[in-house]
Amino acid sequence: MDIKLHDKNFEPFLSKEIISKAIDTISNAISKDYQNNTPLFLGVLNGSFMFCADLLKAYNHSCEISFIKLASYQQTESTGTVNELIGLNEDLTNRTVIIIEDIVDTGNTLEKIIALLDKQPIKEYKVASLFLKPSVYNKTIPIDYVGLEIPNHFIVGYGLDYDGLGRNLPEVYKLKSS
Numbered sequence: 001m002d003i004k005l006h007d008k009n010f011e012p013f014l015s016k017e018i019i020s021k022a023i024d025t026i027s028n029a030i031s032k033d034y035q036n037n038t039p040l041f042l043g044v045l046n047g048s049f050m051f052c053a054d055l056l057k058a059y060n061h062s063c064e065i066s067f068i069k070l071a072s073y074q075q076t077e078s079t080g081t082v083n084e085l086i087g088l089n090e091d092l093t094n095r096t097v098i099i100i101e102d103i104v105d106t107g108n109t110l111e112k113i114i115a116l117l118d119k120q121p122i123k124e125y126k127v128a129s130l131f132l133k134p135s136v137y138n139k140t141i142p143i144d145y146v147g148l149e150i151p152n153h154f155i156v157g158y159g160l161d162y163d164g165l166g167r168n169l170p171e172v173y174k175l176k177s178s
Helices: 016-034 049-058 108-117
Strands: 003-005 008-014 040-045 064-074 077-086 096-104 124-132 145-149 172-175
Touching (some): 016 145
Parallel strands (some): 040 064, 096 124
16 A cells, blocks of 8 residues: 655555565574674664664674664755764774664765774674665675665665654555656
């Protein structure tokens, strides 16, 4: 069933089941790589909050979580400028940090996060993204764990929003073509 958020219409794109399988895939891969380590999951707010919660529930090893908030979107378009709204407060000395992104499209937000982490004495960082848009990703930063590669659609639901609406939807919708 289609939905309307503000002035835009969205159609179903990804079901809860598909999203859940993608999260299990990421959790299993991180578990394999870090079962004898205690990584710090760094969730990128606001979009990753549902993904973070479900990923941590699926992750069966020791870990910690923290959050950072950056903003780069205005309505359905990336502004190209990333602003830091909430920063890191944890001691990251010799820590493995796994950045948890809801979606990676151009990579501008991810680049800003990496620049912030490069100022810290961390052991290493990895990137986990529930969604990746390879057709518009234009950075060289490796995305180590990818749930689903998707076309360059504007999507909402499962934490992603359109001007504040749609984050609470348990499935993902894409902007309907006019």
